Amino acid sequence: MGCPVSALAPRPAVDPLEDIALVNLTDKQKGMIKESWSSIQQDITRAGIIMFVRLFESHPECKEVFFEFRGVDDTEMLRVNKELRAHGLRVMSFVEKSVARLHEPEVLEKLAFDLGRKHYGYKAIPKYFIYVMPEFIRAIQPILKDALTPELEDAWKALFVYLTGMMRQGYLEEERRQRKAGAPPTIERPDRKHSAI
Numbered sequence: 169m170g171c172p173v174s175a176l177a178p179r180p181a182v183d184p185l186e187d188i189a190l191v192n193l194t195d196k197q198k199g200m201i202k203e204s205w206s207s208i209q210q211d212i213t214r215a216g217i218i219m220f221v222r223l224f225e226s227h228p229e230c231k232e233v234f235f236e237f238r239g240v241d242d243t244e245m246l247r248v249n250k251e252l253r254a255h256g257l258r259v260m261s262f263v264e265k266s267v268a269r270l271h272e273p274e275v276l277e278k279l280a281f282d283l284g285r286k287h288y289g290y291k292a293i294p295k296y297f298i299y300v301m302p303e304f305i306r307a308i309q310p311i312l313k314d315a316l317t318p319e320l321e322d323a324w325k326a327l328f329v330y331l332t333g334m335m336r337q338g339y340l341e342e343e344r345r346q347r348k349a350g351a352p353p354t355i356e357r358p359d360r361k362h363s364a365i
């Protein structure tokens with residue numbers, strides 16, 4: 169295959185279970201996602217904000233990434249708050265882009281992989297990517313209401329598992345590349361109890 173990402177050799181070592189998570193979506197799932205996106209799209213701003221506000225409530229440690237990325241302390245919280253919320257919109261825009269590329273798997277793979285690479289620079293660890301999916305589902309519930317069937321929910325979850333799995337691979341690839349180039353490793357705050365992955 170002429171896949172741009174697969175062409176990168178050698179690929180980062182991944183947990184075999186993670187590979188299972190990268191199983192392709194079925195055509196039916198892709199169709200359901202596309203159809204529901206047209207409703208979600210109408211409320212994308214609100215859904216994006218709700219999603220990220222809840223993410224920071226359920227996983228406050230995620231906020232630190234933004235503080236660290238911007239080099240700010242708690243006193244600048246209000247200003248940064250705007251940026252935390254703005255990230256919700258960035259995620260939604262990325263989902264929009266991904267939905268538009270569902271039938272171009274190689275393009276989608278590269279988009280998510282490259283986004284994961286960028287997140288290494290943002291010091292946002294892959295473990296945190298996984299927290300976004302349940303909040304996305306919660307944010308789209310009031311928009312889709314009964315239309316959010318278990319089947320549709322599973323389709324969205326499968327897309328998020330795919331995207332975040334690919335982002336994780338990009339993150340690991342960038343980490344490996346920078347370590348090889350002698351760049352200092354991602355700064356771990358002393359109070360951060362989590363492993364990077």
Ligand code: HEM
Pocket residue numbers: 230231233234237251254255258259262263283286287290292293296297300301331332
């Ligand atoms: C599904 C998961 C996620 C997606 C799709 C996503 C998407 C994005 C996008 C599209 C950008 C802008 C990239 C650019 O500059 O071109 C971004 C930036 C960023 N992301 Fe994420 N992100 C995710 C999860 C996270 C998490 C969990 C954190 C932190 C806990 C995080 C922290 C950041 C930071 C610090 C930036 C740079 C500042 C900003 O643009 O707001 N991301 N993300």
